[in-house]
Amino acid sequence: MFFILLKKELFVEFRSREVTLSMLVFGLSIILTFAFSSNVSPTIIANYAPGMFWIMVLFVAVIGVHRSFSYEKEFDAFSMLISAPIDRGFIFLSKWISGFIFLTIMEALIIIPFFKFLMIDFPSQPWIAIGTTMLINCAIMAIASLVSGIAMRARLSEVLLPVLLFPLVSPVIIAATKISGSIMAGDPFSFWQIWLLIVLTVIVIFGLVGYTLFDFIAEE
C-alpha cells in the first residue's frame, strides 16, 4: 500500500510539477539574494557556504511540504486517502519519502548554480557529500512532513508551519552545517561521525513518531 501511495505522490507531481518547480525557483531566488548580500572575499563565503546551503534547503523544504499538503485540500482530495481502508501511517510515509525525493531532485538541479554563483570550489569527495546530503534531506523531510500534517488543516497554516518547524529542526540544521563544513574542509570521518549519528537518530525517531501519530492527526 505504501508503494501505491508513493506512486500517487510521484504521479500527481509528475503531472503538475507544482512542488519541484516552486522549490526550484524559490531556491534560485534565495541563492541570488545570498550572492548579492554577501559580496565579500571567496574565502569568507566558503566558510559560510554550508550554512547558506542548509538555510536555503530549509526554506525550500517549507515551500515544498506546504504545497504538497495544500493540493490535498483542493476538491477535498485528502478524503480519498483517509476514508480509504488503509493504515494512515502510510500516508505519512508516502508524503515523507516523496518530499525527500522532490527535495533531492531540487538540490541536484540547483547545486551547480549554487557553487558557481557563490564561487566556491566543489568538495574533493563528491560521493560522501552527496550521500550525507541525502540523509540530511531525509531527516529534514521527516520533521517537515509531520509538522505539515499537523499544520495543514489549521488556520494560518503557512505561518504555523515555519514557526513550528524551525526550532524543531534546529538539531538537524546544526548537524547538517557541521557535516557539510567538515566535508568541504576535508576533515576525517571521526570528526563528524557524531553529527551523522544525530541525523540518523532524527530519521528513526521522527519516522516512527510520524507513522504512529498520523492516525490521530489525519482526521479533519
Next chain:
Amino acid sequence: MKIFLNNKTNRTWFVLIIAMMLFNVWNVIVNTPMVPEQHWAQKIFYVHVPSAWVGFLSYFVVMVAGIMFFIKKDDHWDDVGLAAAELGTVFMALVLITGPIWATPIWGKPWIWEPRLTTTLILFLIYIGYFMMRSFGGHVERVKRYAAALGIIAFVDVPIIFVSVKFWTPEIQSHPQVEMAQQPSGILTPFLLSLGIFTLLYTLMLTYKIHVIRIKNNVGSNV
C-alpha cells in the same frame, strides 16, 4: 481561586506552600554561604535551576497528557496538557530571564550558547508556536489533537536538541549546575530544599490551573 480554596485539602496545601516558599526565600538570602567570586549573583541559582527542572518536568507532563489524550480520547487530558504547557512556558521564561541576570556579571555578557540554556530557548520557541496553534489554529476540538501531537514531538526532540547543541559548542564552560553536587553541604542542602519546594509549588499550580481551565470550558459550553 475562591472555589478552589473551598476544598479543605487545597486550602491546607496553599497555606503550607506559601509558608515554605517564604522560608525558602529567607533561607536562600540569609542562611546560604557566599561564593567568593560570585557574591550575590550565585544566589539566583536557587531559583534558576529549580525553575529549569520544573519547566522540563512540566513539558514532560504535556507529553504524557498528549499520549493519554490519544489513548483515552478524554478531554480531561487535554486540560492537563494545556495547563502543563502554560506553566512550563512560565517557568522556562523564568529560566531565560534569570540566566542572563547571572551571566552578565560572571561571564561578562548576557548570552552564551550554553547547551542547557540553548535547549531551553529552542523549547520555549517551539511552545510559542504551540500557543499560536492553540489560539489561531481553528476550532478547539480540532486543535486539541494537534496540540497533543505537538506536545509529544516537542519533548521527543529535547534529547536530540540537547546533544546537538552540546557538541555544537564544546568550548563553552560547563554549567555550574554540574558542579552543584560537589558543593559543600552549606550550599547543597538549601539547593535541594529549594528544588523540592519548587516541585511542590508546581504541583499546586498545576492542580489550580487545571481547575481554572475546567471552569472556563464549562462556562464556554453553556453559552
Next chain:
Amino acid sequence: MPAVLTVSNISKSFDRRPILKDISFTLHQGETIVLMGKNGVGKSTLLRILARIMACDGGQISFQNKDLLKGSPCDRHKLLYLGHAPAMYTTLSAKENIKLALTLRGMTVGLSEIQNQLNYFGIGTQSNDPISIYSQGMLQRLKLAYAELVNWNLLLIDEPFSGLDTDGVGLVETALHRWKEIGKSLILVLHNQSRAKEFGDRILYIQNGSIE
C-alpha cells in the same frame, strides 16, 4: 434483518458549540435512511464522521459488528462516502482518479470498464481531461460512476442530485433504485421532501443537534 450500522451517542462540537448531541440510530441491511434538516444542522458533518474523515468528540459507531472508531482500517472496506466535493485530485483525469481510488481500496478494475461506466454516466468523452475543468454536474456524474465500480455495502451520499441536469437526475434515480433493489444499504442527505419519501425507508430529521 441484521444491523449494518449502529450509531450510538455521537456528539460533535465546533468551538464548544454543539452541532450533534448524542445522535443514535440503527441502519439495517437493505435499508435506506434519508437525513433531512436545515442548512448547518450537521447532516454532512454526521456523514463525514461515519466515513472517518472527521473526528467526533464522543460516541461509538459499529459497522458490520465491528468498532469503526477503534478497529482496523480494513473494517471500513465496504463503506463508501461521496461528499459534496469529489475527493479526487484536480490534476489527474477522471480515469486516473477512479483507478487510483479503486487501487487504494485494494481493487483492480480495467481501464475499459472504467471508461464504460464513464460513458454510461455521460462523461466518457472527457474521461482523459483533468477534473479541474469539470463542471459541478460532471463531477456529480463522476462520483456516481466511481460508486458503481466500488463493491460497497453501505453508501453515504451527500445530496446526490445537486448540480445535475434532467438527464443526470434520471441517472441518479435509476442508480438509487437499482441499489435499493439489490439490497444495498444507503444513507442519503436530501432536501426535497418528495424525493425523500420516494427513496427513504425511514426519514430522520435533525434539528438542534438531535434526531426528531
